[in-house]
Amino acid sequence: MKNILIAALALAAAVACITETFAAGAATPAAPVREFKSVNIEVKGNKIWTPSFFVVKKGDKVKITLINTAPSGVHAFAIEGIAGTEASVDNKEGANTKVVEFTADKAGIFRIYCPIHAGHVGGQLLVLE
Numbered sequence: 001m002k003n004i005l006i007a008a009l010a011l012a013a014a015v016a017c018i019t020e021t022f023a024a025g026a027a028t029p030a031a032p033v034r035e036f037k038s039v040n041i042e043v044k045g046n047k048i049w050t051p052s053f054f055v056v057k058k059g060d061k062v063k064i065t066l067i068n069t070a071p072s073g074v075h076a077f078a079i080e081g082i083a084g085t086e087a088s089v090d091n092k093e094g095a096n097t098k099v100v101e102f103t104a105d106k107a108g109i110f111r112i113y114c115p116i117h118a119g120h121v122g123g124q125l126l127v128l129e
């Protein structure tokens with residue numbers, strides 16, 4: 001009888017341990033936020049968001065702060081195929097910053113471009129699986 005009681009206690013302890021392990025494992029860690037800053041510059045008439053190449057993982061939250069220093073005026077930023085990434089950014093001091101935030105929910109290579117100027121040098125977002 002004593003052996004049965006000890007076995008029952010051991011079994012109960014094991015079940016509690018397993019339950020705790022599964023409960024801890026069930027908590028999904030929050031997706032990391034990948035933060036970048038990209039500055040629009042102008043070199044001999046060429047407008048460039050720099051850096052213009054970003055690498056993240058699928059599921060990451062992405063935050064890109066855009067600063068427009070180009071003397072030519074308003075420029076824009078967009079990532080093709082990802083909603084909510086388009087922003088027009090003025091070049092006036094104090095109003096030349098915009099923030100674009102999104103979740104990279106699909107893997108692939110996405111073109112970055114200026115929706116206002118076809119000749120604006122573009123870039124790419126690489127979302128790894």
Ligand SMILES: [Cu+2]
Pocket residue numbers: 047074075076114116117120
């Ligand atoms: Cu532009």
